[in-house]
Amino acid sequence: MDVRLVLCFLWALLATANGVNFWARPSSCYSRFPGQSNHEERRCGVWHDSCIAVQEVNTVGGVVQRGIFQSCTSSLHSLEGDLDFEFAEGVYVRVHSKICRETNCNTEEIKERSRLSVMPNGRQCPSCYVLGSHHCLQNNILHCQGAANQCVDVVGTVLENDVHLPFAGRGCATKDVAKIKAGMGLMSGLYIYQIKSIQLSPAPKAENVNNF
Structure with a gap:
């Protein structure tokens, strides 16, 4: 199967039809895949009812990396929101995904979203990140x-240029991360993430962090 067809099911939102005209659908959307610097206009298939734009900024490779994914998509199989992971001080994956229903509405002129507030919120979580293994051995806070x-x-696998690398991480995350389910193949602005397992729970206050 063409990997690009698989990618179109990424970052998908559980459809909410309230106030949305089902028959209003784009005839084309901007299209750009990881590693591409330019976009192109691409006609959408009959199974597509939306355009999607996904921005990613991460530092998991030790440097700041940025990327954008754009495509036609189905709103029945798409994720939307701010899906942010903070794995350690200075180690993060921040993804902003947005879908829209007008022709070419996933414009190339995408402004980079503001990063998370750096103000402590009184919560703590176990913390670690490793690329190349499915096991985090550290247990920092x-x-x-x-x-x-x-x-x-x-826990999952990162796919880049046909290379599969296992990864595992613990840390703090935004509530939108709860939309991600085990077994999903998610394409962001930089990589394809195959999610093997994921657990999310409200972060406890400092004195209870060891009970997570």
């Missing part, structure tokens, strides 16, 4: 910031 008031434990 991370002070959560801003809207990242959930504790997350995620």
Whole structure:
């Protein structure tokens, strides 16, 4: 199967038809895949009812990396929101996903979203991140910031240029991360993430962090 067809089911939102005209659908959307610097206009298939734009900023490779994914998509199989992971001080994955229903509405002129507030929110979570293994051996503590008031434990595989790398992470996350389910193949602005397992729970206050 063409990997690009698989990617179109990424970051998908559980459909909410309230106030939405089902028959209003884009004839085309901007299209750009990880590693591409330019977009192109692409006609949408009959199974597509929306355009999607996904921005990612991460530091898991030790440097700041940015990327954008754009495509036609189905709103029945798409995720939307701020899906942010903070795995350690300076180690994060921040994804902003948005869908829309007008032709070419996932414009190339995408403004980078503001980062999470750096103000501590009084919550803490176990913290670790490893690329190349499905096991986090460290058990550090991370002070959560801003809207990242959930504790997350995620295991999966990162796909880049046909290379599969296992990863595991623990840390603080935003509530939108709860939309991600085990077994999902998610394409962001930089990679394809295959999620093996994910757990999310409200982050406890500092004195209870060891009970997570």
